Amino acid sequence: MNFEVVIGLEVHCELKTKSKMFSPSKVTFGEDVNTMVNEIDLGMTGTLPVLNRSGVEYAIRVCHALHMDIDELVRFDRKNYYYSDLPKGFQITQDAHPIGRNGYIDVEVDGKTRHVEIERLHMEEDTAKQLHYATFSLIDYNRAGIPLIEIVTRPTIRSGKEAAAYLEELRSILLYTDVSDAKMEEGSMRCDVNISIRPFGSDKFGIRTEIKNLNSISNVQKAIDYEAKRQERLLLSGKEVLQETRRYDEGLKETVLMRAKGDAVDYKYYPEPNILPIRLDHQWVESIKEHLPEMPSQRVKKYIEVYGIQEKDAHILVSNKEISDFFEETIQLTQAYRLVCNWLLGDVSAYLNKQNQSLSETRLSPEKLARLITCVQEEIISGKQAKTVFEVMMEEDKTPDQIIEEKGMKQISSKDDLLKMFCDILDAHPESVNDYVAGKDRAVKFVVGQVMKQTRGQANPKLTNELLIEELKRRCA
Amino acid sequence: MDKETLLKKLGLKTMFRISDEEMPLLIQEYDIFMNHVQALESIDTTGVEPMTFPYDIETTFLREDEPTHMISREEALKNAKDVTHHQIRVPKVVG
Structure with a gap:
């Protein structure tokens, strides 16, 4: 029998x-x-x-970015449970009236667009952090009360890959709306998975399990793939899936039981009596929408359509907000969009990886990168020299012009100077002209080599070649 | 369950110690309270929306996002029975 996987995700941020x-x-x-x-x-x-x-404003920003309906009457509820991470004995959250409803994210999976429906987004507060030891736990309340938003999808996701694509896109949105640093490995973005399977064509849902403790997007995908297989094995061997909470064990690469449904808590939700309903100013809610920063999907589109960047590169640029922002700033200073992209994804990224740094930790600025690119375009230095300038620029606090000056890199692009040099060389080596007539490439190479030697590599190679061939032709004629 | 057992159980759950001397008075108050609840229960509330707040009003105030008040760690931990490495130590109950 063929099964379909049905997945819903809950993300806390x-x-x-x-x-x-x-x-x-x-x-x-x-x-x-x-x-x-x-x-x-x-x-x-x-x-x-x-x-x-600001907590409300950030939540609204994400609501707008996810195309949600916003409830301008903000109401909170109490979620009651007795546990040491919750000093009040309840968490203030939005149960009955989430601030956002009915949103979506479109993601690309294997070349197809998948529409992931988002049911709700609500505001709440984080709990205290507990460190568990063998026989006791220690509590740090610094995290207690940090604003959280929870974003819940409808069960519209159908594979681990799709879940990962959704999380990647959601993470980008959280970064681009500038509301969170959204790091799964550090817990500023957390994901719980609800998953069940059903025979293809069935419109009923199977019994679902919940997977917790997932600390990376790739682990979410792995946990889903494993759990779907596990449920399938159970059903095919005539057993049933039990409603339970499981966690993903990275070492075992399996999901393991945390607690059965019998332990489920009744949270006794009721309206939070200490916060009266708050009516948001409609103008304010709308102005947050107007001032919403450009979203990653819009940037990708713009990079491809306006700046002529390849689709693959556009996605890579946008996947790192810092690099994408740097790109945006640099192209205010030079129109060489593709060159800026190539530098950022090539030498700059290689440098960042090697040094394990982010752009803001380096000496590179949009001004310096733009100037370096302009110097190559104006043939002040060669592409090869640009790499050297780049290396120095990353190590020393200098502009490209200073480095070019210090290294004496300026290319000789004066036609008269170059021409004079050729004539002297050709006069001294008349056999070169004969070689050229005989169709021997080495003649050109020899003379160019001599020019480079005399100029210590500073002759503009393109111009040198052109002028030399012109001169040789003239002499042959 | 008789009233005394019930009250003792509630006392335990809410961390109130109830002495034997207090018990008769508490049972008396419990009866008064329950009569009151019964009187409330006799009211027909069909079609009446539950309300949380005494007045049906909306507010608009939002606090500006500035960290303006914190207390020292010593003060924060003063009430705790057991402190280890500046953290409150509790029995391990992994949830």
């Missing part, structure tokens, strides 16, 4: 606001434990939560 969702303590990462907290984060009695404007 930490917002990079300055302060927490409901309290004015600082949002930071990697600070000393329990130093970024106040009474509200610790769930002390007598405190009241007050909603952060």
Whole structure:
């Protein structure tokens, strides 16, 4: 029997606001434990939560980018559960009235466009971080209260590959809307998977399992592929899939049982009594849409259609926001779009990989790169020399012009100077003209070699060749 | 379950210690409270929307995103029974 895999994804994303969702303590990462907290984060009695404007703004930005309907009356609910990562005993979240509904992302999978429907986006707060030891756990409340958005798809995803493509695109959107650093390995973006299988053609859903603890997009794909196979094996051997929560074990490359459905908690959701419904200013919501930064899919389209960049390269450029932003700035200074792209994806990326750095950590600026490209275009230096200039530029705080000057790299592009040099060489080696007449290539190579030797490689090679052949022809005639 | 057992169980869950002397008074108050609830239950609420807030109002205030108030780590951990490496130490219950 052939089965179809049915997948829905829940993504949590930490917002990079300055302060927490409901309290004015600082949002930071990697600070000393329990130093970024106040009474509200610790769930002390007598405190009241007050909603952060930027938290709402960032959520709206993502809603717009995902083409969602926005509920301008913001309401919160309490999700009650008793666990040590939650000092209040409940999490403030949006259950009944999420801020965003009905969105989508179109992704390309194996050359086909797949429409992934998004059911909802809601705002909530993060929990405290627990470190588990053999017999006890330690709690750091710095993370408690950091703004989160949760983005939930409908069960419209059909393969691990498609799930990975969706997550890649969603991650780019989170980066381009500038709301999060969206790092799965660091937990600022987290993904839970709901997965079931059913016979092809069936319109009923099978029994689903949930997979948690996925720390990279590639692990999401692997976990889905494994879990679909596992469910298929169960069904084919006459057993049934049990509704349960599993986690992906990277070492085993398998999903393993975490808890069965019997342990499911009743969260007793009810409206958060400490936050009155908040009516957002319609003009404000609309202005957030108007000021939405350019989205990755729009950039890809623009790079291909306006700047004539190859589709594959356009996708690579856009996949790294920093590089794409750098490209945008550089092409304000030079129109050599494809050359800028080639430099960024070639030498610059190679350098970044080798040094394990990001662009902002290097000495390269859009001005320097644009100038370097212009120098090559204007034949002040050769392409080969440009690579040397680039290397120096990355190591020393100098402009391309300074480096060219210091290295004495300026090409000799004066026709008169070059012509005089040829004539002297040809006069001294008349056999070269004879060689040329006899159709021997080495004549040209020999003279060019001599010119380069005399100029220490600074003669413009293209011009040198052209002029020489002209001169030889003249002498043969 | 008799009232005394029920109240003891609730006390345990909500971390209130109830003494034997307090019990008769609590049982009395419990009866008053339950009568009150029964009186409320007799009201016909068919077609009435539940409400969360005493007034049907909307607000517009949003807090500016500035970190303006934090407390020191010493203060934050003062109430904790068990602190290890500046963190609150709790029994391990992996959820």
